Amino acid sequence: MTERSFFDERQWETVEAAMSRIIPSDDGPGAREAGTVRFLDRYLSGVIYAKADGSGFREPAGADADAWRQRIEALRTQYQHGIEDLDRRSREEYGEEFRALAPEQQDRVLAVVEEAGDRGEAAGLQEPATEEGLDFFALLVLHTRQGFYSDPVYGGNADHVGWRHLGFPGPSSMAEVHSGAWSTLPYFEDAT
Amino acid sequence: MSAKRKPERASVCIIGAGASGATAAKALTEAGVDVVCLDKGPHMRAEDFSGDELANVNRYNLWPDPILNPRTYRTAADEDPQPKLFCPVPQMVGGGTTHWTGWVPRFVESDFTPRSKLGDVEGAALADWPISYADLEPYYDRVEWALGVSGQAGANRHEAPRRRGYPLPPMPTTRYARKFHDGCATLGYNSYPQPIAMLSQPYNGRPATVQTAFVQQHGDPTGTKANVLNTFIPDALATGRLDLRPESYVHEIAIDEAGRAKSVVYQDAHGDFFEQEADVVLLGCGAIESARLLLLSRSARFPEGLANGSGLVGRYLTLHEYTAAIGAFDDPVYGWAGGGYIAAASLEFYASDESRGFVGGGQIAAAGAGVPLPINFAAPGKAVWGAEAKAADRELFNHVMAVAVLIHDLPQETNRVELDADVKDAWGLPVARITHRAHANDLAMGRWTVDRNAEILAAAGANEIWRVYADRITGNCSHQHGTARMGDDPDASVLDASCRAHEVENLYVIDGSPFPTGTGINPTLTIMANAWRVADLVRSRRGAGAPARSAVGGA
Numbered sequence: 001m002t003e004r005s006f007f008d009e010r011q012w013e014t015v016e017a018a019m020s021r022i023i024p025s026d027d028g029p030g031a032r033e034a035g036t037v038r039f040l041d042r043y044l045s046g047v048i049y050a051k052a053d054g055s056g057f058r059e060p061a062g063a064d065a066d067a068w069r070q071r072i073e074a075l076r077t078q079y080q081h082g083i084e085d086l087d088r089r090s091r092e093e094y095g096e097e098f099r100a101l102a103p104e105q106q107d108r109v110l111a112v113v114e115e116a117g118d119r120g121e122a123a124g125l126q127e128p129a130t131e132e133g134l135d136f137f138a139l140l141v142l143h144t145r146q147g148f149y150s151d152p153v154y155g156g157n158a159d160h161v162g163w164r165h166l167g168f169p170g171p172s173s174m175a176e177v178h179s180g181a182w183s184t185l186p187y188f189e190d191a192t
Numbered sequence: 193m194s195a196k197r198k199p200e201r202a203s204v205c206i207i208g209a210g211a212s213g214a215t216a217a218k219a220l221t222e223a224g225v226d227v228v229c230l231d232k233g234p235h236m237r238a239e240d241f242s243g244d245e246l247a248n249v250n251r252y253n254l255w256p257d258p259i260l261n262p263r264t265y266r267t268a269a270d271e272d273p274q275p276k277l278f279c280p281v282p283q284m285v286g287g288g289t290t291h292w293t294g295w296v297p298r299f300v301e302s303d304f305t306p307r308s309k310l311g312d313v314e315g316a317a318l319a320d321w322p323i324s325y326a327d328l329e330p331y332y333d334r335v336e337w338a339l340g341v342s343g344q345a346g347a348n349r350h351e352a353p354r355r356r357g358y359p360l361p362p363m364p365t366t367r368y369a370r371k372f373h374d375g376c377a378t379l380g381y382n383s384y385p386q387p388i389a390m391l392s393q394p395y396n397g398r399p400a401t402v403q404t405a406f407v408q409q410h411g412d413p414t415g416t417k418a419n420v421l422n423t424f425i426p427d428a429l430a431t432g433r434l435d436l437r438p439e440s441y442v443h444e445i446a447i448d449e450a451g452r453a454k455s456v457v458y459q460d461a462h463g464d465f466f467e468q469e470a471d472v473v474l475l476g477c478g479a480i481e482s483a484r485l486l487l488l489s490r491s492a493r494f495p496e497g498l499a500n501g502s503g504l505v506g507r508y509l510t511l512h513e514y515t516a517a518i519g520a521f522d523d524p525v526y527g528w529a530g531g532g533y534i535a536a537a538s539l540e541f542y543a544s545d546e547s548r549g550f551v552g553g554g555q556i557a558a559a560g561a562g563v564p565l566p567i568n569f570a571a572p573g574k575a576v577w578g579a580e581a582k583a584a585d586r587e588l589f590n591h592v593m594a595v596a597v598l599i600h601d602l603p604q605e606t607n608r609v610e611l612d613a614d615v616k617d618a619w620g621l622p623v624a625r626i627t628h629r630a631h632a633n634d635l636a637m638g639r640w641t642v643d644r645n646a647e648i649l650a651a652a653g654a655n656e657i658w659r660v661y662a663d664r665i666t667g668n669c670s671h672q673h674g675t676a677r678m679g680d681d682p683d684a685s686v687l688d689a690s691c692r693a694h695e696v697e698n699l700y701v702i703d704g705s706p707f708p709t710g711t712g713i714n715p716t717l718t719i720m721a722n723a724w725r726v727a728d729l730v731r732s733r734r735g736a737g738a739p740a741r742s743a744v745g746g747a
Contacts, residue, residue: 050247064260
């Protein structure tokens with residue numbers, strides 16, 4: 001698997017399996033088809049900000065770069081531990097690694113992890129939606145949703161499957177927003 | 193501290209190039225005054241922005257990075273403060289206007305006399321403003337016409353008198369705004385297009401605003417939304433009198449033997465220190481950071497922080513809480529169209545009515561919910577993962593909208609900004625520690641108004657309604673005020689009516705800090721109008737400068 005950058009094969013398959021329970025491939029494409037694990041793997045490899053026209057990525061500089069190195073390092077550790085925890089619970093309960101379990105068993109393991117986590121106070125409506133203070137399960141949900149619904153330039157939402165799931169007639173690429181070519185006016189009241 | 197370089201002395205040094213600083217820079221430079229403006233962050237341009245929700249909303253392309261710029265928060269003085277990205281505002285040239293949608297309603301006349309109108313409220317420290325609506329009206333007008341605002345004068349039955357209409361007609365109507373108008377009409381409530389800093393038509397050489405979905409909390413790649421990055425900053429630079437220095441982090445405002453502000457000590461991106469001397473210093477970093485900088489600027493004369501002989505710097509911090517009823521409709525409302533905030537609003541519940549069980553009130557308005565994409569949104573009570581969550585995303589996405597209220601956060605002495613005892617930022621200085629607990633009055637206001645908002649959604653035909661009641665003030669609007677109150681009594685306020693420090697005759701604070709109360713209306717237009725008013729006073733006090741170079745600014 002040449003796509004992997006940060007995760008090893010077991011970690012990749014474990015995260016992919018977990019993400020596939022968060023947004024399942026039931027009546028249409030889910031996290032697996034969107035490539036949310038690829039999205040996360042790239043993020044944990046330091047892909048932070050796309051260029052504004054979507055033509056590639058830019059490196060944070062100066063103090064920003066230091067902060068991102070620190071943040072990514074902490075996230076890597078959180079994922080490594082979180083994946084170990086999923087496998088430990090899976091072996092204890094079912095005698096196999098998480099990725100080998102049946103979907104219903106995976107759901108049960110995830111529910112236990114969710115329950116055991118520290119969710120803290122619920123965010124206020126429209127509060128900045130960052131990763132600050134999130135436990136492993138909340139991170140996993142956030143990153144799955146990010147990989148499903150964010151711009152495909154970041155490696156998820158392949159073929160816009162997330163947007164098509166919603167019925168969001170989004171821009172074909174970030175370049176279209178950057179240039180001002182994409183407009184939502186057809187979805188205003190007076191649109192014909 | 194290493195050796196400091198001393199740039200040429202400035203007439204006026206403005207700290208912060210956001211809503212207030214850019215407004216003052218425009219007003220002063222166009223009136224012939226030379227200005228040095230320092231901003232902590234970068235000077236991003238339209239070409240640096242895009243429809244990138246991850247970068248802008250989830251990451252720190254625009255939000256302050258909490259590793260570099262932490263804050264701490266607690267609800268009472270006996271609690272341990274916890275790190276929290278509390279009430280953040282972009283710390284860069286453009287400030288909050290960089291990522292705003294641009295709701296720019298004016299305050300109403302009663303907003304300036306809250307103590308007289310509402311009386312004594314136990315636990316609250318209401319104060320009348322030392323200025324009136326009439327003092328600001330000329331400046332509201334100037335800002336609206338210089339920025340470019342689309343609105344419909346006269347549509348708001350409760351609006352204060354205005355000398356003329358808006359420069360531009362309202363934006364096209366969104367489907368979610370229409371639902372709000374319909375619900376209000378059914379219930380007999382007045383509603384109107386929310387005045388917005390966008391261009392419904394070409395204006396002053398700028399094309400009409402491009403309506404993407406990536407607006408709220410995003411920078412504008414087309415330069416067609418009205419913010420100070422594409423208006424007041426270039427206006428001021430065009431005079432040749434603005435020396436704008438981004439990535440200049442101010443450590444302190446130093447004073448001379450007479451207790452006047454002498455200089456501003458800052459550090460550039462390379463870590464080099466500079467001492468910028470100035471005749472006058474204007475502080476506009478937002479109410480939290482401005483209070484922090486005053487508290488950091490200690491001296492033998494001001495051991496508790498600059499201009500803080502009263503001990504009131506940082507106190508009476510007021511915010512807004514955005515809380516809402518959310519409704520789902522059978523037909524699509526496309527809550528993401530135009531970014532979700534091409535809105536309709538109402539002041540129907542703004543006037544105080546004690547029979548409701550609380551005093552005061554907040555503006556209500558329609559908006560999208562969880563926009564533009566539901567990365568961070570799940571309808572209250574819905575599953576957050578699994579097949580049920582996935583189905584809910586699809587069922588709700590094009591069909592939900594919010595009717596929200598801005599909760600008026602009453603000022604309390606104990607709600608304040610201090611310096612944290614332990615946590616320091618990337619520059620080694622103590623960070624802002626927020627202590628804030630909502631007044632029971634305000635939570636009751638939120639609850640009551642969310643119930644009314646739910647009725648509006650029901651009247652508009654919503655098939656399912658969720659009520660999101662606030663149980664605390666999280667600072668989710670990025671609106672912040674009150675930490676350096678203006679008033680006539682030096683023992684009860686930090687600034688006088690001209691926003692000049694009672695104790696420092698050449699120091700002014702021009703952001704939301706001077707506001708004695710937070711009101712229940714978006715503050716930025718009023719911050720800008722007040723900054724322009726203060727800039728005019730600064731100019732007149734220092735004597736006539738060179739002739740004005742722009743009719744817009746010098747009018």
